[in-house]
Amino acid sequence: MTLTKRVIPCIDVDLDEDGNPAVYTGVHFEDLEYTGDPVEMAKAYNESGADEFVFLDITASAEGRETMLDVVRDVADEVFIPLTVGGGIRTTEDIKETLRAGADKVSITTGALERPELITEGARAFGSQCIVISVDARRRFDGEGEHYVEVDGESCWFECTKKGGREGTGIDVLEWAREAEDRGAGELFVNSIDKDGTKDGYDIPLTKAVCETVDTPVIASSGCGGPEDLYEVFTEAGADAGLAASIFHFDEHSIRECKEYLDERGVPVRL
Amino acid sequence: MSTVTSDRQQSLADVVVVDYGLGNLRSVTRGLERAGAGVEITDDPEAFADADGVVLPGVGAFREGIENADPLREDLLEVADAGTPLFGICLGMQMLLTTSEEGANEGESAVQGLDLIPGTNVRFAEGQKVPHMGWNELSVERDHPLVEGVDGRYAYFVHSYYAVPDDEDATVATTDYEREFPAIVANEAGNVFGTQFHPEKSGETGLEILRNFVEICRDE
Numbered sequence: 001m002t003l004t005k006r007v008i009p010c011i012d013v014d015l016d017e018d019g020n021p022a023v024y025t026g027v028h029f030e031d032l033e034y035t036g037d038p039v040e041m042a043k044a045y046n047e048s049g050a051d052e053f054v055f056l057d058i059t060a061s062a063e064g065r066e067t068m069l070d071v072v073r074d075v076a077d078e079v080f081i082p083l084t085v086g087g088g089i090r091t092t093e094d095i096k097e098t099l100r101a102g103a104d105k106v107s108i109t110t111g112a113l114e115r116p117e118l119i120t121e122g123a124r125a126f127g128s129q130c131i132v133i134s135v136d137a138r139r140r141f142d143g144e145g146e147h148y149v150e151v152d153g154e155s156c157w158f159e160c161t162k163k164g165g166r167e168g169t170g171i172d173v174l175e176w177a178r179e180a181e182d183r184g185a186g187e188l189f190v191n192s193i194d195k196d197g198t199k200d201g202y203d204i205p206l207t208k209a210v211c212e213t214v215d216t217p218v219i220a221s222s223g224c225g226g227p228e229d230l231y232e233v234f235t236e237a238g239a240d241a242g243l244a245a246s247i248f249h250f251d252e253h254s255i256r257e258c259k260e261y262l263d264e265r266g267v268p269v270r271l
Numbered sequence: 272m273s274t275v276t277s278d279r280q281q282s283l284a285d286v287v288v289v290d291y292g293l294g295n296l297r298s299v300t301r302g303l304e305r306a307g308a309g310v311e312i313t314d315d316p317e318a319f320a321d322a323d324g325v326v327l328p329g330v331g332a333f334r335e336g337i338e339n340a341d342p343l344r345e346d347l348l349e350v351a352d353a354g355t356p357l358f359g360i361c362l363g364m365q366m367l368l369t370t371s372e373e374g375a376n377e378g379e380s381a382v383q384g385l386d387l388i389p390g391t392n393v394r395f396a397e398g399q400k401v402p403h404m405g406w407n408e409l410s411v412e413r414d415h416p417l418v419e420g421v422d423g424r425y426a427y428f429v430h431s432y433y434a435v436p437d438d439e440d441a442t443v444a445t446t447d448y449e450r451e452f453p454a455i456v457a458n459e460a461g462n463v464f465g466t467q468f469h470p471e472k473s474g475e476t477g478l479e480i481l482r483n484f485v486e487i488c489r490d491e
Contacts, residue, residue, distance in 0.1 A: 003448060004406045004425065046474075051406055051427075077301050082427055082472045099330070102297040104429070104472060127331040127362075129402040129429040186402050186429075215400050240405065270406040270425040 004268045005234045006051035006241035007255055008219065009248045012058045013038045013071060021071045024058070025197075025246045035249045042075040045248070049255045051270060053079050054243060056107070057087030064088075069101045076102020084132055086189075090114075092121050099130060107132040107189055110162045113169060113176070116183060123184025132219075133180040134189035136161045137173045137206050146172040147213075151205045158206050165193035173206070174213045181214045188218050189243070195223030199247065202229055207237035219243055226253050227261035234267050282309030284488035287322040289347070289363075290314045291340040299328045299360060302471030306481035308488070316346035324488030325350050327465075329362025333373040333392065333432070334382045336362045344385065351387050356487050357463045358417075364456065364465025365392045365434060373432050387463045388456050390436035399449055401431040407446045407454075407468075409476075415443045415457050417464055417483050424476040426454065426468035433467060 014032070016022040023041055024032035035041075038055065045053055055075060057068040065088055072085050085098050086107025098106050112119050112133055122131045137158040145157025158173035177188055190210050192203035200223060207220045217240040220233045224244035233239045247253045259269040286308040288300055300310045303326065311318055319325055327347065329336050340347070351357050359367045368384045371392035384392075395401045411422040426446070433452040436442060443464065444455040457464035470477035470484075 002407070003403070006405055073297065076297050080298075080302060080305070080471060080477060081474055082429070082469075083298075100297075104298070104330070104469075124332065125335065128431060129404060130330060187404060215398070217400055217402075217404050240400075 002268050003240075004051070004270045005230075005239075005262065006219075007049075007230060007258055007269065008052045008054055008241055008243045009045045009050050009255065010054040010056065010221070010243050010245045011035075011038055011041055011249070012056045012245070013068065014058045015064055015067060019067070021067060023249070025249055038071050039074045039078060041249070043078045045255070046079045046081060049259060049271070050081060051241070052082040052084065054084045054086070054107070055103075057085070059087070069097060072098065072101040072103055086132070086134060090118070092118070092125055095122050095126060095131075099126060103130075105130045105132050105187070107134045109134045109136060112180065113160060113162060113171065116179060119180055119183035119185055123186070128184045128186035131185050132187045132189055133185040134191065135173050135176060136165055136191045136193055137203070138165055138168070138193040139203075139206070144170065147174040147209070149205050149209050156205070158209070161193060165196075174209055177210050177214050181216045185216060188214060188216055190218055190220055192222040197246065198223050199225030201225060202233040202237065202239070202242070204232060204237045207233055207239050211238035217241065227258040230258055231262055231265055231267060234262070283307040284323040284485050284491075285309045285311070285321070286324045286326060286485070286488055287318050288312045288326045288328060289319075289340070289343065291336070291343060296328055298469075299326060299471040302478060302481050303485070306478055306485045308481075308485045314343065316343055319346055319350050319355075320353070322355065323491050324356040324358065324484065327357065327359040327363035327366060329360060329364075329366060331362055333362065333365060333371040333384075336366055337382045337384060340366065347385060348387070351385075351458070351463045354460065354462050354491075356484070356491060357387070358484055359465030360471070361430060361467060361469055364467055365432060367456070367463060367465050368392055368434055368436065371432060388434075388436055388441050388458050388465075389438065390434055390441065392432040392434050394432050395448070396450070402429055403431070403433075403448045404429045406473075407448060409444050409446055409454055411444045412442055413440070415455070415461065415464065416487050417457070417466075417480060418444055418455060419483055420479055421476055426466070426470070426473040426476055428454075428468045430467060
């Protein structure tokens with residue numbers, strides 16, 4: 001009897017041309033493809049054995065944000081598993097609004113990098129358990145990092161990026177992970193710019209390095225192409241949860257199929 | 272004073288969800304509705320007395336929870352005293368106990384819980400991953416109508432502190448996270464109980480527990 005490893009589908013929600021919320025799936029944080037209606041997808045995942053559901057608002061606009069809170073309400077009404085909502089959260093008021101709309105946790109990326117106190121304030125007001133800090137990590141093979149790991153025979157550090165990888169920060173992911181934990185983050189989402197949309201596996205060196213740096217649960221993201229990638233990130237990197245988007249959205253693999261694969265190999269999952 | 276009422280036409284029992292200004296009331300409300308309850312979200316203590324059952328939800332920190340709920344303290348104690356089912360969820364369950372290490376670790380005075388189930392909430396040990404976040408297995412320790420049909424099934428937990436009731440018999444179900452701790456507690460009379468996990472987030476198992484709760488309320 002133990003805590004199970006979690007398998008988590010994630011949807012990126014934007015507004016379509018008519019201003020209606022729609023799910024898009026991208027490669028390398030770009031080239032977005034229309035995938036479906038957020039509420040319908042949430043309902044389907046609620047039935048499918050998903051352990052949690054992640055909803056990312058990628059509109060990054062004030063008008064978009066209002067619409068998204070409505071969608072969060074509709075999604076929360078259909079989902080009886082934990083719901084994490086991210087995108088554009090910059091203040092404790094944003095956190096409160098999002099939780100009130102029905103989210104169980106908020107995922108914060110840029111808002112926390114720009115003002116780390118937001119983590120402290122959010123954790124104090126709402127509890128660490130609902131503050132998820134998300135990092136968009138990028139591999140860098142130069143001398144500017146603080147912590148180096150070996151990747152493909154080369155020395156590499158991981159940089160926190162903003163705006164889906166388009167903007168660097170110079171901040172070392174492992175330093176940031178430790179600070180986020182110290183400030184009260186309850187969970188870390190580890191995205192990889194290098195792996196996003198590739199379906200050739202999670203960034204194992206990155207995920208492993210973060211897991212070894214913090215005690216906070218780590219959710220690996222980016223690169224999942226199938227059950228074997230989940231197996232690898234759980235057993236080799238030590239992740240607590242694996243997130244995936246396109247493989248589930250496009251029915252390449254079902255969540256149940258992934259969990260049965262893991263169960264057969266001795267990874268504890270909720271079946 | 273604010274009150275939101277759902278359609279009570281078809282409900283099996285009328286349940287009040289206590290709104291003390293914190294957390295996600297929407298999910299628990301929807302879960303209860305799905306389980307057959309008519310739900311009123313309110314901070315009006317008069318509604319407590321008329322209800323078939325009262326739910327004390329909770330997300331967040333113990334001190335803030337208790338401070339926010341403090342104006343309703345006497346009313347909640349009356350609910351318990353009257354024998355009405357009082358169901359604490361997560362932080363709401365911890366608030367049923369006497370106190371918590373969580374409020375005490377900031378150099379401020381200890382925060383008094385409702386003391387309906389005597390005991391303390393303590394933090395997981397150093398070196399353990401906290402919060403305990405995720406799906407874990409329920410092991411039913413003793414009979415209680417809340418736990419019918421859920422032994423060995425998985426529930427969703429998110430917490431850094433856990434209940435240590437003074438009376439071992441207060442533990443209805445346990446779960447194991449490097450140590451065994453109470454997942455469900457209840458008072459001796461049986462009408463005050465709580466789950467450390469979130470039934471409204473525990474998929475079908477959670478809905479089963481909410482249906483059990485609605486049954487308990489209906490029998491009132």
